[in-house]
Amino acid sequence: MKDKDFISYLNSPRIKDVSITDALWKKYIDLVKDVVVPYQWEILNDNVDIPVKSHAIKNFRIAAGFEEGEFEGFVFQDSDVAKWLEAASYVLEKYPNPDLEKKIDEVIELIGKAQWEDGYLNTYFTIKEKGKRWTNLEECHELYTAGHMIEAGCAHFLATGKTSLLEIVKKLADHIYSIFGKEEGKIPGYDGHPEIELALVKLYEVTGDRKYLELAKFFVDERGQEPYYFDIEYEKREKKSHWPGFKSLGREYLQAHKPLRQQKEAVGHAVRAVYLYSGAADVAAYTQDKELFDVCKTLFDDIVKRKMYITGAIGSSAHGEAFTFEYDLPSDAAYAETCASVGLIFFAHRLNKIEPHAKYYDVVERALYNTVIGSMSQDGKKYFYVNPLEVYPKEVEKRFDRHHVKPERQPWFGCACCPPNVARLLASLGRYVYSYNHDGIYVNLYIGSSVQVEVGGVKVLLQQVSSYPFEDMVKIDLKPSKEARFKLYLRIPGWCENYEVYVNGKKEEMQKLPSGYVCIERLWKENDQVVLKIPTEVKMVSSHPQVRSNVGKVAVVKGPVVFCAEEADNGKDLHLVFVDVNGKCKLEFDSNILGGLYTVEVDGFRMAEDDFGEELYKSHRPKFVPAKIKLIPYYAWANRGTNEMRVWLWRSSF
Numbered sequence: 001m002k003d004k005d006f007i008s009y010l011n012s013p014r015i016k017d018v019s020i021t022d023a024l025w026k027k028y029i030d031l032v033k034d035v036v037v038p039y040q041w042e043i044l045n046d047n048v049d050i051p052v053k054s055h056a057i058k059n060f061r062i063a064a065g066f067e068e069g070e071f072e073g074f075v076f077q078d079s080d081v082a083k084w085l086e087a088a089s090y091v092l093e094k095y096p097n098p099d100l101e102k103k104i105d106e107v108i109e110l111i112g113k114a115q116w117e118d119g120y121l122n123t124y125f126t127i128k129e130k131g132k133r134w135t136n137l138e139e140c141h142e143l144y145t146a147g148h149m150i151e152a153g154c155a156h157f158l159a160t161g162k163t164s165l166l167e168i169v170k171k172l173a174d175h176i177y178s179i180f181g182k183e184e185g186k187i188p189g190y191d192g193h194p195e196i197e198l199a200l201v202k203l204y205e206v207t208g209d210r211k212y213l214e215l216a217k218f219f220v221d222e223r224g225q226e227p228y229y230f231d232i233e234y235e236k237r238e239k240k241s242h243w244p245g246f247k248s249l250g251r252e253y254l255q256a257h258k259p260l261r262q263q264k265e266a267v268g269h270a271v272r273a274v275y276l277y278s279g280a281a282d283v284a285a286y287t288q289d290k291e292l293f294d295v296c297k298t299l300f301d302d303i304v305k306r307k308m309y310i311t312g313a314i315g316s317s318a319h320g321e322a323f324t325f326e327y328d329l330p331s332d333a334a335y336a337e338t339c340a341s342v343g344l345i346f347f348a349h350r351l352n353k354i355e356p357h358a359k360y361y362d363v364v365e366r367a368l369y370n371t372v373i374g375s376m377s378q379d380g381k382k383y384f385y386v387n388p389l390e391v392y393p394k395e396v397e398k399r400f401d402r403h404h405v406k407p408e409r410q411p412w413f414g415c416a417c418c419p420p421n422v423a424r425l426l427a428s429l430g431r432y433v434y435s436y437n438h439d440g441i442y443v444n445l446y447i448g449s450s451v452q453v454e455v456g457g458v459k460v461l462l463q464q465v466s467s468y469p470f471e472d473m474v475k476i477d478l479k480p481s482k483e484a485r486f487k488l489y490l491r492i493p494g495w496c497e498n499y500e501v502y503v504n505g506k507k508e509e510m511q512k513l514p515s516g517y518v519c520i521e522r523l524w525k526e527n528d529q530v531v532l533k534i535p536t537e538v539k540m541v542s543s544h545p546q547v548r549s550n551v552g553k554v555a556v557v558k559g560p561v562v563f564c565a566e567e568a569d570n571g572k573d574l575h576l577v578f579v580d581v582n583g584k585c586k587l588e589f590d591s592n593i594l595g596g597l598y599t600v601e602v603d604g605f606r607m608a609e610d611d612f613g614e615e616l617y618k619s620h621r622p623k624f625v626p627a628k629i630k631l632i633p634y635y636a637w638a639n640r641g642t643n644e645m646r647v648w649l650w651r652s653s654f
Contacts, residue, residue, distance in 0.1 A: 015090055017451055022447045037087055044056045054412070056081050065113070077123070136241075138230040169203065193271075224259040255276050264299075270340040338386075345372070358492055362495070368560075373426075383419045393642050437455075443489065469559030492512050492518060539557055553650055563647075575646075
């Protein structure tokens, strides 16, 4: 089903056209630029003394014939290099750096040498299983790895104007186009791990070649069809698996249990899911496919209303890194993979570009301010793969079903998908703050910054000064190159109960649109100013009653920022701490914690245990001692050594 009037896709500004000035976010962008990208480069080259070596660059050197040796790492190890290239290209677009550009050029040359004459590119199947390419799509990530390389090629071209990597990935995509499809002689299959879909749409955007969009659509629509392709290839390879026990994960794990257009709930591996949905949203936009877009909206609502942690994390089960069932959101056993939150941001961003609605960027904010920046240490050199909402160090050490949870960030991983994913997202943050089209500018995130875009043929410089979300004032100065009429859309976050809008000092009565934005349409002149006041009070919030692990508990939030209690501030045994829901929440800036953090102090109680004795069970009336409970932003936890942490705290009054 198509509708010619269905979609008007919003544009994202170029990275080079956005400057982030906000203190919090500039710190992270500078960290990525100055530390993370150089540090991850050294890791990819095995120059860092850490327990787990990458071997990723060496694999390319072996595949290119420059070294002898065996392939090492996961079958998708190439994707670490691709994501680093993408992140580095984003950095280079905004911050020219000859040394970084030289490293990028050298890697691209190496990748070109490793590419097959027919365009195929994958070091695992070049070095280790040369005769088995495209024989195990279900397990071996060939299209996934190709997708990340294609994304890198697009990013590099847009950043530098050079076509060196773009030509490599076009050749790769052309090869894939020649191999896959419904036509006779082609493979009617798709990848076990979606990624290629959204990457091919990016290549279509850059080149204008519609065959890449057609191929992305094929992969989206073919998934889950009967006869089931993964069973066909499994029989052809005599039921041999790359991963022992992989088939037991089932079709839902791969989002291939039925065609996507028939799916109503998010199931299976969480990262695969949101990558697939992101690609599907892109396909829906560019093919004007309302039916497919409606499916994407249904899946988004299922995630956000029933399967998302308050931190913007998704995928609650360590088994399969997967969604389980509605409202199954355990705090202490959470998997909540960093990549899944990154993918959720990709998905929400795309939906907002198709049909702008504040609810999408509510989710983007939630994931950004909590899981994404919380997954990386303050020095940029350690990372969380798993992002729990509760940690008791002894438990994660002693219980086999908690071994996936770590009380401290790790220097690297054998499967290192998350660190470069965080790098590429933060390096491209400017693309998410604003959107625009021919007649208006959308302010999606209240992050101090400036952007220059063209609206209706007029160049507009927009400068934003924001103290959100810890304070409540946003100032926006507009400087069109000449007087011009256009619309300015301001997102009103879902947690904001009241707001005020002032234009050039005069209060305007602005009704929120059904989309959750307010729209100011006027003849704009140079130095016009808009002020938005969006009070985001510190609140105690509860979960839906069906989130069983959170019944009787509250979390403390301010806008999108979730706070947590750590042992470092409140002593051990946080399970004995109770929050007084009728007490006060005091927000203050503490310059003594991690260089300065906004903290919240709440009234509460601590259960006394010294009067219980040594018996394991007895009739007992517990005593409660008044206590002040100090909370820090969740994104800052685990930067002060191994200690307990809790987001959800017992409430002492009902």
